[in-house]
Amino acid sequence: MMGAAGVTEELKARNPMRWAGLMNTLKAQVEEVLLQELVYIRFWA
Incomplete structure (x- = not known):
């Protein structure tokens, strides 16, 4: 993600x-993806 963002x-x-x-933007994006994955795993798996 860092390379794609030019960081x-x-x-x-x-x-x-x-x-x-x-970097702050990327951190927020990664946290959002992880939280979505955790919610998906916990409630749908």
Whole structure:
């Protein structure tokens, strides 16, 4: 997901605020996917 979003070490060095924003967005997306999977496993499996 990081590669698709363009989150790189170069971006981190060049524009740390943009990097942090993208990382926060990715973290929220991953948490959402995990929570959906956990709910699915618990209630439908």
